[in-house]
Amino acid sequence: MATRVFAPAKVNLALHVTGRRDDGYHMLDSLVSFAPVGDWLIVTEAEGLSLTVEGPEAAGVPTDAGNLAVRAAALLAGARGAALRLDKRLPAASGIGGGSADAAAALRGMAAHLGPCAGQPERLLEERGEAILALGADVPMCLLSKPLRVGGIGEALSPVALPDVPAVLVNPRLPVSTPAVFKALSARDNPPMPDPLPQMQDAAALIAALRGMRNDLEAPARAVQPVIGAVLDALQGQPGCGLARMSGSGATCFGLFTEPTEAQAAARALQAAHPDWWIASGLLGDQSELAMPRVDEG
Numbered sequence: 363m364a365t366r367v368f369a370p371a372k373v374n375l376a377l378h379v380t381g382r383r384d385d386g387y388h389m390l391d392s393l394v395s396f397a398p399v400g401d402w403l404i405v406t407e408a409e410g411l412s413l414t415v416e417g418p419e420a421a422g423v424p425t426d427a428g429n430l431a432v433r434a435a436a437l438l439a440g441a442r443g444a445a446l447r448l449d450k451r452l453p454a455a456s457g458i459g460g461g462s463a464d465a466a467a468a469l470r471g472m473a474a475h476l477g478p479c480a481g482q483p484e485r486l487l488e489e490r491g492e493a494i495l496a497l498g499a500d501v502p503m504c505l506l507s508k509p510l511r512v513g514g515i516g517e518a519l520s521p522v523a524l525p526d527v528p529a530v531l532v533n534p535r536l537p538v539s540t541p542a543v544f545k546a547l548s549a550r551d552n553p554p555m556p557d558p559l560p561q562m563q564d565a566a567a568l569i570a571a572l573r574g575m576r577n578d579l580e581a582p583a584r585a586v587q588p589v590i591g592a593v594l595d596a597l598q599g600q601p602g603c604g605l606a607r608m609s610g611s612g613a614t615c616f617g618l619f620t621e622p623t624e625a626q627a628a629a630r631a632l633q634a635a636h637p638d639w640w641i642a643s644g645l646l647g648d649q650s651e652l653a654m655p656r657v658d659e660g
């Protein structure tokens with residue numbers, strides 16, 4: 363029996379840093395959506411827990427307990443074992459979930475592997491929320507893989523109705539350290555996003571609303587990794603690009619469009635101009651169905 367799970371990339375459409383807790387973690391107010399691009403995880407029966415990593419972005423990804431997917435699987439495995447095979451397509455340390463998306467996929471996959479009723483992401487969060495947050499602040503949102511307003515340090519999740527929006531994701535293939543970016547922040551008590559959020563009935567309205575929001579980590583990330591400025595300029599220069607912004611702590615940036623064909627053309631043009639950059643395009647939105655584990659009884 364094999365269980366296949368998709369780990370969609372997370373995109374912070376806006377990320378406001380609104381404070382800092384005594385333990386050093388930052389309070390966030392973020393709007394996230396998910397891309398139909400991501401990693402794949404396959405869970406099969408085995409004794410003990412193991413992980414193998416393959417795929418175009420596998421280089422340098424740990425296969426021991428240093429990998430969040432292993433720690434996530436261990437959380438649910440108990441005495442049962444499993445072999446995890448990760449097809450790594452998202453660049454590591456890149457602000458679009460990566461390791462957190464894999465950990466969330468491991469939780470969904472292990473839950474389905476262990477029992478047919480145990481796999482609901484909401485139920486996992488109810489029962490094991492604290493341990494799941496302890497894996498990483500982005501793991502709870504990646505577990506749900508649908509549009510959310512995220513508060514706290516990443517644990518307060520409110521589903522929001524967001525329209526699908528055509529997007530191009532660009533990573534310049536330089537990893538960025540999240541703690542280094544948070545450390546380089548100059549202001550930690552910035553205003554939150556509007557409350558309630560404006561009406562966003564279509565991609566054009568979403569883009570217009572996002573112009574009134576920010577990613578507060580963009581300036582410190584650009585100081586840590588200046589190529590981010592070039593990525594944003596390249597995206598902004600594409601015909602039809604309504605907004606270019608960085609996701610998470612970088613270095614992945616995204617451009618938003620109203621027409622899917624314009625996003626696809628931009629992805630092709632950017633890839634031709636920058637063959638060494640990681641580039642993907644697709645409709646950002648609710649990927650929770652795509653992220654449900656599929657059990658192959660064969």
Ligand code: C5P
Pocket residue numbers: 386387388389390497498499500514515516540541544
């Ligand atoms: O939780 P995670 O391991 O993804 O966080 C990595 C680092 O990012 C933390 O050690 C912390 O320095 C920083 N961080 C933060 N506030 C958050 C999330 C992450 O300061 N809400």
